Amino acid sequence: xxxxxINGFTTxxxxxSLTFRHLFASNAKRKVxxxxxxxxxxxxxxxxxxxxxHQKLPVPEVGRYQLDVEMDDCIVCDLCAKICPVDCIxxxxxxxxxxxxxxxxxxxxxxxxAKFDIDMAKCMYCGLCTIVCPTECxxxxxxxxxxxxxLKNLNYEFVDMAPEVAAEKRQLLENxxxxxxxxxxxxxxxxxxxx
Amino acid sequence: MNFYxxxxxxxxxxxxxxxxFTLFGVYAERKLSAFIQDRLGPTEVGKFGMLQxxxxxxxxxxxxxxxxxxxxxxxxxxxxxxxxxxxxxxFAALPWAPGLVPANVNIGLYxxxxxxxxxxxxxxxxxxxxxxxxxxxxxxxxxxxxISYEIPAGFALISVVMIAQTLNLQDISMxxxxxxxxxxxxxxxxxxxxxxxxxxxxxxxxxxxxIAFVIYFIASLAESNRAPFDIPEAESELVAGFHTEFTGxxxxxxxxxxxxxxxxxxxxxxxxxxxxxxxxxxxxxAVHLANWTTGVAWGIFWxxxxxxxxxxVQMWIRWTLPxxxxxxxxxxxxxxxxxxxxxxMLISGVWRLWLM
Numbered sequence: 001x002x003x004x005x006i007n008g009f010t011t012x013x014x015x016x017s018l019t020f021r022h023l024f025a026s027n028a029k030r031k032v033x034x035x036x037x038x039x040x041x042x043x044x045x046x047x048x049x050x051x052x053x054h055q056k057l058p059v060p061e062v063g064r065y066q067l068d069v070e071m072d073d074c075i076v077c078d079l080c081a082k083i084c085p086v087d088c089i090x091x092x093x094x095x096x097x098x099x100x101x102x103x104x105x106x107x108x109x110x111x112x113x114a115k116f117d118i119d120m121a122k123c124m125y126c127g128l129c130t131i132v133c134p135t136e137c138x139x140x141x142x143x144x145x146x147x148x149x150x151l152k153n154l155n156y157e158f159v160d161m162a163p164e165v166a167a168e169k170r171q172l173l174e175n176x177x178x179x180x181x182x183x184x185x186x187x188x189x190x191x192x193x194x195x
Numbered sequence: 196m197n198f199y200x201x202x203x204x205x206x207x208x209x210x211x212x213x214x215x216f217t218l219f220g221v222y223a224e225r226k227l228s229a230f231i232q233d234r235l236g237p238t239e240v241g242k243f244g245m246l247q248x249x250x251x252x253x254x255x256x257x258x259x260x261x262x263x264x265x266x267x268x269x270x271x272x273x274x275x276x277x278x279x280x281x282x283x284x285x286f287a288a289l290p291w292a293p294g295l296v297p298a299n300v301n302i303g304l305y306x307x308x309x310x311x312x313x314x315x316x317x318x319x320x321x322x323x324x325x326x327x328x329x330x331x332x333x334x335x336x337x338x339x340x341x342i343s344y345e346i347p348a349g350f351a352l353i354s355v356v357m358i359a360q361t362l363n364l365q366d367i368s369m370x371x372x373x374x375x376x377x378x379x380x381x382x383x384x385x386x387x388x389x390x391x392x393x394x395x396x397x398x399x400x401x402x403x404x405x406i407a408f409v410i411y412f413i414a415s416l417a418e419s420n421r422a423p424f425d426i427p428e429a430e431s432e433l434v435a436g437f438h439t440e441f442t443g444x445x446x447x448x449x450x451x452x453x454x455x456x457x458x459x460x461x462x463x464x465x466x467x468x469x470x471x472x473x474x475x476x477x478x479x480x481a482v483h484l485a486n487w488t489t490g491v492a493w494g495i496f497w498x499x500x501x502x503x504x505x506x507x508v509q510m511w512i513r514w515t516l517p518x519x520x521x522x523x524x525x526x527x528x529x530x531x532x533x534x535x536x537x538x539x540m541l542i543s544g545v546w547r548l549w550l551m
Contacts, residue, residue, distance in 0.1 A: 005531070012516060019231045019515040049234050 034058040064125045065144040067118050069158045073103040073137035076111040080129035080138050088122035089129060090115060094169045097176045103135050113159045114166040120146065121154040205297050209286045217454040218248045220506065227507070228514045258443035263326065266440065270324030275441060275448035278317035282455040284310045289462055290365040292472050292494025293374060303364035304352060307463060308345070311418070314452070315341045318427070318437050321449075325440040333436025336521065337427030341418050343528045348414035350536035351407040354543035355467045358401050358551070364466050371395050372473030373485045380551065391485035392477025396470035401546050407539040408468040410532050412505075415460035417524070419453065422513040426521060461505035465498060469505075472498040 030047045032055050033040055050057060059065070081089040092115035099108045129138050148154055222237070222245065229236030237244030262268060288303035290296035300306055315338050322334020359367045369375060373391030381387045382402060387394040398404045417424035428436030438449045465471060472494030476484035488497075519527070 015515045016511065019511065022233060023227070023230045023511075047233070051235065051238070 030055065032057060059142050059144065061142050062140075063142040063144070064127055064140045065142055066120055066140065066146055067123060067129070067156070068139055068141045068143075069116060069118070070137045070139075071113070071116065071158050073105070073135045074113060074116070075103060075107055075109050075135055076113045076116075077134060079132045079134065083128045083132050085126060085128065086122050086124050088119040088124075090117040090119075092116075092166075094166060095173055096169070097172050103137070105135055107135055112161070112166075112169055114161050114169070116158040117155055118158070119155045121151060209297065210283065213283060213286065213451065213455045213458070216458055217451050218252065220454040220457065221248045221251070221450070223507075224510050224513075227510050231511075231514045252447060255443055255447040260445060261440075261442045263440050265326040267324040267326065270320045271440070272445075274317050274321035274324055275438075275445040275452070276317075277320060278314055279448045279452040279455070281310055281313035281317060282452045282459055285459045286455070288364055289459070290368050290466065290471065291498060292491040293369070293489070295491055295494065296365050299365055300363065302362045304356065304362045304367075304463075304467070307364075307459075308349060308352070311456070311459065312341070312345060314456070317452075321441070322437040325437070327440055329433045329435075330437050330439050333427045333429075333433045333439070337420060337437060339521075340420075340424060340427060340524060343525060344414040344417035344424075344532075347410050347528060347532035347536040348418060350533070350540050351411040351414065352463075352467060354407045354536070354539040355397055355404060357540065357543040357547055358397065358404070360547075364471075367397075368466055368471030368473065371397055371400070371470045373478065373489060374473075384550075387477070390477040390479070391473065391489075393470065393475040394477050395473065396468070396475075398468050401543065401550075403539055403542040403546070404468060406535060407543075408464065410536050410539065411464055411468070412508075414528075414532060415464060416509060416512065417528070419456040419460055419509075421453075421457065421509060423516040423519050424524060425513075425518060426524065429518060457506055457509060458502060461502045461509065462498065464505060465501045469501050470497075 030050050031039075032050075034057065076091060076093045078091050078093060081087075081091045091113060094112040094114050096110050096112055099110055100112065101109045103109060125140075127140055130136075130140055146154070225247070226236040226244075237247035240246045240250050262271060285307045287298045288296070288300050288306050290299075318337045318341075319334050322330040322332075322337070325331070355367070356362060359370055361367060370377065370379065372395055373389065375388060375391075375395065377388075378386055379388045379391075379395045379400060381394045381399055385394075393399065398408055416422075420427050427433075428438065430436075433439070438446060441449055474485055474488040474493060474497055476488055478485045
């Protein structure tokens, strides 16, 4: 009984002195250094928590935090959308009637992207899309602060093609296909006529 | 007519004090807990986050009052008011300085003990009226806890009353300093009527009152439902206990009552054990420190400082010690504190008869 009471008091005093020490000890500002720094784990004593929006810890440049697409380099091959395990990439492609330019690595672009959406809410950060990309235009960046107020804002749209423009491009493609079909038909007829 | 104007002014002044103290108390508690846990606490609103609680109360005032469909409307709406008013009325009898007391009642201590036990009724009403299992569990726990702990607290206070021979809080305050009309003896043998200061405080006039003070302090933590005795609102088990369903201003009132209760019990502890509004500095020879630091303004300063210090200890305990289980709580109350309080009362009687 007495032992218990004394034990209770000593343990309570121990706890109280611990919190009392911390009350005054931890007033130093945390230095912003990377985890890879040798001093990183040594500065846990006597500092307070990181004041996040004001202090940001450096992160590795190759971090898998969110996807980004450089549309100028994209040849709209649809490989990323096909390999995605959770189907978070949606691509709507329109074939161009002619070569529409070159990517920075020299590949000729022949397809328009009417739509290139990545739903970051679905993404599981496996990075497979960045591996299959032939032009390395889809990459994972080190931007991690991506909270949004509405869920639909997590659906990143990388192409902003107006529906009229898309319709026009489709019409052009159809016209070209029709022309080719007609040419083919004419050629076939001619062949048959010759025979 | 003038008579009533004074009454209203005093009531409004006390309410303003309670409200301001709550604003300050919440801020202080958040900062204290933050520093203890190696955080910084509120930093964004105003310099050092000092306007944080003001922003909080603005938000609470604007919020909708939601009454659950199944709640007992009358009980539910009245509960926070009763909880707060019960505590608020207790402030009426507390002396602030020599000659400065809202109501100089000759049964002041008895009145305070009686009026703050009405808070239990309000908590029960809140729990029952919410028609929610967590609320009713919290309210039942609270009633069991507060009523149990009133016994050791009451007996610890009675041991002071036996020494002081009065229930008038102003008289009890008067006895513990240089303004005392009767002889004051340090530890029962050294006449310190002329010295005053810390030597004349009740805990030093009769040293067993230190134990009584500790008993009272522990019991007062339980009575104001604060950790480690916060099982009525144990957030990890009962969501928020009896105030789970309250929103907006009603919640603000419950919060106001909690902080007002902290101040009230600390102030009662200071008045009865720690020399009330008397200065801690004694007269030493020609250096009349006690005479220089006694007066109305000094009185308010000393009692506020002592009370704040006691509240800081309450907060410090809250952020250090884990919550007690219900059976441990009752064990401590009935098997440890109550017998000790009885012992203190006995010693008080003997002390009064033989040593004073």
